Amino acid sequence: MSSDAREWVWEHSSSRGTARLVLLSIADRVPDEQCVAWASLASLAERTNASRSTVRDALNRLLHDGELEQLDDLTGPQRSTVYRLPKAAAEAARQRETDGADAQAPESEEESGPAPVLRISVLRRYGIRPREVPESPATGRKPGGPETGTPRRKPAPPGTGNRHPDVPETGTQNRSEPKVNRRYSSSRAAAGPIAAAEWEGGPDAHTWARRQGHLDRLGEDGLAAADAKWRAHRAGFQPRAAAAWAADWRSWIAREHSPAPGQGRPNLYALPGNGPSPNGGMTRTQAHTAALLAALDEPTGTE
Incomplete structure (x- = not known):
């Protein structure tokens, strides 16, 4: 299913530059037609070869443009952030309806429809589960609510700060x-x-x-x-x-x-004069020691 999500990004996304790379990286992890995937800020920075601040700005642009949703009620492996591509999910649902039966509504109305309700029980197979936070009287949430993920609202333009000072910001950066x-x-x-x-x-x-x-x-x-x-x-x-x-x-x-x-x-370690790099299982100290020994064995031309 990740190939369909990536294809939607290539064909329909209006994002550019780093934002497009970030969206493609998230789409690459989509496991099914719900278009939900988890990713950490560090992994996205490594995949896109960009700084964390650049990746964070790209995520904010994607959230503001509506091409990405941050599901604050869910968490992934190692407490990573969970995202959904809502427009890609809506397109996948429309394609299933078109393939399964004759479309009764005009295509333009189907494309503008919202993304389907999330099935949390299916997402558990991929390590995505509801975020478990102790209940507080100040939250005012009703227990036993429906099993659905709540997407994050579009963020305010950069520079406006947190619009709700009483509510902590979510994500892996929340200390x-x-x-x-x-x-x-x-x-x-x-x-x-x-x-x-x-x-x-x-x-x-x-x-x-x-x-x-x-x-x-x-x-x-x-x-x-x-x-x-x-x-x-x-x-x-x-x-x-x-x-x-x-x-x-x-x-x-x-x-x-x-x-x-x-x-x-x-592989970041290369031995001078010995061709391929050592086994990836070597520790940093072992790799440095091997490099020094290899340098001592090389001819200097003064023998």
């Missing part, structure tokens, strides 16, 4: 969010066994992956993809305690293969 979710995760862990899709590693899991070298070995995209793969493989398992899921997740990440050279992250 206060991990603390809130960490407290909630602790209460969930004490409550009893949970499903794999409900387990949240949070900052602790990310810190562990960085300290163990798995973040450098797999990269931000690779780590998020491994997390999504783990959740997909563990979807049918019986509920376990949060600590058991954490141990199982770490074992999975430790066994995840590094991307082959030319696929995924580029």
Whole structure:
């Protein structure tokens, strides 16, 4: 389905420059006709070869133009932000109706229709789940609402700031969010066994992956993809305690293969005089040591 989403961007999107690259990167991760995908600011910056501030500005333009929606009620692997391409989703729904039966309404009216209601139960297969935030009396939300994602409204023009000072901004840049979710995760862990899709590693899991070298070995995209793969493989398992899921997740990440050279992250280490770069599984210290040894072995012309 990602090919259909990318085709919509190429054929119908009015975005240009970095904004178009960002939209294509998100469309590349779309798994089905709902045109919903998760992405972090760091992964988008790496994919588009742009700075984070440039990517953030591009996202704001896409949100303002209506070609992208930020689903604040949902979260992806590693607490990544969830987006939807509403116009691409509406076009996909129109195509299904056209292919399934004779269209009764004019085509112009079908194209202007809203995107279909999200099916959260299907999105769970791809590691996308409702964002779990402790209820507060100030929110005024009714419990037990319909299982649908709420798209983010179009942002104000740049420079106007947050229009709702009492409501914290969402996304991975919100420094206060991990603390809130960490407290909630602790209460969930004490409550009893949970499903794999409900387990949240949070900052602790990310810190562990960085300290163990798995973040450098797999990269931000690779780590998020491994997390999504783990959740997909563990979807049918019986509920376990949060600590058991954490141990199982770490074992999975430790066994995840590094991307082959030319696929995924580029290999940054090259040995002088030895042709191809070393194995991507080498640590930074090992690669530097190998480079020094190779330099000592090279002839200097003074022997």
